[in-house]
Amino acid sequence: AELEQGRLMQRTVALADGTVTLAEAASPAELSVNAQQLVNTFGPEYRMLLIGAGQLAEYLATMARFSGFAVTLCDPRAEYRSAWAVPGVALTTVMPDDAVVAFRPDRRSCVVALTHDPKLDDLALLEALQTEAFYVGAIGSRRNAEARRERMIEHFDQTAASLVRLRGPIGIYIGSKTPPEIAVSVMAEILAVKNSVALPRETEVANAKAMREVA
Template identity: 75%
Template structure:
């Protein structure tokens, strides 16, 4: 599944190439609580079709009402004509300025957001942008506020949206990257969720029997040894590395290479016992210390009682997103802590049923 921004831009490009009027809305400022962050985009066609979002739906409904009634009302109506998607330079529009408007548009209490509306963006420029994004490039798009002309420039790192008196600058592309070691079934579920959360995903597995069955489109699959792949991947602070093979020959050296990087998340699948064995193995045979292994997560995921590969993938992806977003999870959501608690509870219940004293009594 493509990144949502790419889906929006590709759909907008299709509308414009077909000669249809359309607009591109970008969240440029927010005050207080806001349903969508700065940089979020939405495209709307002349017939009212919408892709992407800038709110929970109410603002989208208002934009449809304001700019597309011409295509549902009688063509001779002056009121209808006034509702067409206009041509001309971009326009700023604010929502939620008053408490009544915040309620009307479904904004949180005190929430206000400002949009920039671009009318009939140039198809050739959109096509160039979509093609660069399809190649996995990071692209800086600048929009002149006087006439709506857009220019593109390759970017080396993600940047926050900026807006001045003369231009809007928004950076598009795979802001976050994920490298997974192992092309098994669990990897397919994690990769699918990572893709629709905006990650560019690479899967490494030198085992042909696993790699040959890979079935998730949009993922880069490589066959070199994992530690070499991690080195070439050059993980940065917007990268995560996950080992999912359960095979120390594949996982251990790759994880050590990842620990030399700034990757925001490094982890390996496995039970508490496997995780302890991994740490012990690395200390005894790979010259590591508890301090050098402190960033290595395991067992990975948050505890939701998951048993099946899809549920385990949800658990893993939830933890990755929490770390990415700077959310500190409660300790009782950590897999090892939660399972220890469950085991203790089960032991306590068993001891009471059997009439035996608990350990330590």
């Protein structure tokens, strides 16, 4: 059950009597053997929680799966879930903030909101910001991203400091217009953050668009 939930598990075999114990692992590790035991870890190294089904989510989930992520999709809206067609993705129908709690994001997890609906996105994002998730972000324009921050500060007692980890608009600027292009942009940013690559400010969507307007 733990593996199905995307958790990293450590399996220890005592060489003296063959006793096997399972425990949740804090981080990935290579197979190790000594005179007393054999220890190995199992499960996906990284996980992604997507909030909101749709074409963009399908492309992003597919790219994430190929990149080694275990992917969970949350959408309480039956009309959006009915068209979902990406195999190997766990589906949950609970409200997004409850999905974040159940997902238990850790430092190997990312949470991406794609619904454009504040009633679904905002509480999930706030919940995710309280976790160790290495990436928390939401799709949307610069205007929508700023409106989201203002809502969170006005209605949810947030501050600029508490929202510093919230990414939006998400993705790196590649002039993307179509869902596949936007998914490439978002996945590239997620992988850069995962791999501790500091991207130049001009690659951030908001900064790049502002620079183009000035030019």
